[in-house]
Amino acid sequence: MNDNKTKQYLAIDLGASSGRSIVGIIKDDHLELREITRFQNPMIEFNNHIYWDLYYLYDQIIKSIKESKQQGYNITSMGIDTWGVDFVCFGSDGKPLRMPSSYRDTSTFGAPDRFYAKISKKELYHKTGIQIMNFNSLFQLDTQLYNKSSIYPVIDKILFMPDALSYMLTGKMVTEYTIASTSQMINPYLKKFDEDILEKIELTSNNFAPIVFPGTKVGELSDSVKKQTDMDEVAVIAVAGHDTASAVLATPAGNENFAYLSSGTWSLMGVEAKKPIINEETYNLNFTNEGGADGSVRLLKNICGMWLIERCKKEWEAEVPLTYSDIVEEAEKSPPFASFINPDAQCFANPELMIEAIKNYCKETGQRVPVTIGEIARCIYESLALRYKQVLENLENLADFPIQTLHIIGGGSKNNMLNQFTANAIGIRVVAGPTEATAIGNILLQAKADKQVEDKQHIRQIVRNSTSLEEFSPIENELWDNHYKTYKNVFKEKN
Numbered sequence: 001m002n003d004n005k006t007k008q009y010l011a012i013d014l015g016a017s018s019g020r021s022i023v024g025i026i027k028d029d030h031l032e033l034r035e036i037t038r039f040q041n042p043m044i045e046f047n048n049h050i051y052w053d054l055y056y057l058y059d060q061i062i063k064s065i066k067e068s069k070q071q072g073y074n075i076t077s078m079g080i081d082t083w084g085v086d087f088v089c090f091g092s093d094g095k096p097l098r099m100p101s102s103y104r105d106t107s108t109f110g111a112p113d114r115f116y117a118k119i120s121k122k123e124l125y126h127k128t129g130i131q132i133m134n135f136n137s138l139f140q141l142d143t144q145l146y147n148k149s150s151i152y153p154v155i156d157k158i159l160f161m162p163d164a165l166s167y168m169l170t171g172k173m174v175t176e177y178t179i180a181s182t183s184q185m186i187n188p189y190l191k192k193f194d195e196d197i198l199e200k201i202e203l204t205s206n207n208f209a210p211i212v213f214p215g216t217k218v219g220e221l222s223d224s225v226k227k228q229t230d231m232d233e234v235a236v237i238a239v240a241g242h243d244t245a246s247a248v249l250a251t252p253a254g255n256e257n258f259a260y261l262s263s264g265t266w267s268l269m270g271v272e273a274k275k276p277i278i279n280e281e282t283y284n285l286n287f288t289n290e291g292g293a294d295g296s297v298r299l300l301k302n303i304c305g306m307w308l309i310e311r312c313k314k315e316w317e318a319e320v321p322l323t324y325s326d327i328v329e330e331a332e333k334s335p336p337f338a339s340f341i342n343p344d345a346q347c348f349a350n351p352e353l354m355i356e357a358i359k360n361y362c363k364e365t366g367q368r369v370p371v372t373i374g375e376i377a378r379c380i381y382e383s384l385a386l387r388y389k390q391v392l393e394n395l396e397n398l399a400d401f402p403i404q405t406l407h408i409i410g411g412g413s414k415n416n417m418l419n420q421f422t423a424n425a426i427g428i429r430v431v432a433g434p435t436e437a438t439a440i441g442n443i444l445l446q447a448k449a450d451k452q453v454e455d456k457q458h459i460r461q462i463v464r465n466s467t468s469l470e471e472f473s474p475i476e477n478e479l480w481d482n483h484y485k486t487y488k489n490v491f492k493e494k495n
Helices: 054-070 111-115 121-128 137-146 161-170 195-200 223-229 243-249 280-285 307-316 324-332 354-364 373-398 416-426 437-449 456-466 477-490
Strands: 007-014 018-027 030-040 044-046 049-051 077-081 087-090 157-160 216-220 235-238 258-263 266-273 288-291 297-304 405-409 429-432 470-472
Touching (some): 007 054, 007 243, 007 437, 018 054, 018 437, 030 054, 030 456, 054 223, 077 161, 077 243, 077 437, 087 161, 121 195, 161 216, 161 235, 235 437, 243 266, 307 324, 307 354, 307 373, 324 416, 354 373, 373 416, 373 477, 405 416, 416 429, 416 470, 416 477, 437 456
Parallel strands (some): 077 235, 258 405, 405 429
Antiparallel strands (some): 007 018, 018 030, 044 049, 216 235, 258 266, 429 470
């Protein structure tokens, strides 16, 4: 039996490879999660371009709402979070002009260099504080303009993915700040679109819906959605629409002296800052300043994460059934420190064959070429741990507080081998969990909007009350330091 007297919130958490819907029930400063649905989020390749299936995602959300009702939950509100940068273009009739492009699409390779003819790289960074990555929303839009996309002249509104899906549920358009902050079109000091940048891609702020901040009510479910789901009035809340912003909010930290690593398809390592940190050092290091769920700034670095293992797993499974636990077990049996890669090298962005790309990297850098499942996986895990060390060293120089703990949150926090490798490499305590940090942040922001939760400190106390965490202390730190030197010798900068 479900206790309908307690507050119940529905989180729609859409990652770049899968999605899930989770009901959160809050009672006595504890949060209970109940998974409702889980589904794949496949990229679709058509005519040499890669897209997301917007209507499929909408349909999965409808099914999730309907299933929550059928299971007897009395939902107070719901919120949607997704990966960053991608967006949907709408015409003046309010309908999508085409399916949204995926950030994995290769059409934006080289796009930043082309854009620098309009604004220099340094000026663009200092205007936005955003890490230069070819797939940022700005470069996607500039590529459409450059390629004379047929839809570009008739774009009325551009909505980022969570806002587009919220619009499809409510008929109300907003631009949630944390997701917009990933676009490289926002002034992080004024928290508004930079009109000078927009002018360079022949747009204005009128091409976007009004900016709102996490916790704002978008609207109620439309009559059409209520009919499809057999639901009554349910509020749709603009949570921290960027999944990392929601996840970071759910970091179970007891004080401010920590860094976070949101570990999933992407690894995002950073700290919480009170204001943007935009200077020559962050420019040279290509660090990003994104909006936090509580008005803070997430100073972080995007690192290619479990994408490497996900792609290798897909290739291995063509020959033998394989779980992630199997991969870790094979890695544990393989020789340590045999070869390293730079996880962020361009060759790993979206290769046709990931295993071949890893082998070629090792060959080109004069290393032993990994062959077996275990050797390749160990190469990836050790390289990720050393990449985390590399980024953390930079964060320690940038932060105005000592970093005493690294909190690993998200699905990747379940990989105890990588957690221990990371602790060994960075030389400080690692705390792993919660795995569903994004959904938790989503739910607790809804609860805050509903005045059931007070502030960030209260949110993090609830997370600590409700989550089983694992701690990893560094061992063999000197050995890892020695191999870090080898890693840096074969580290090739992302080009």
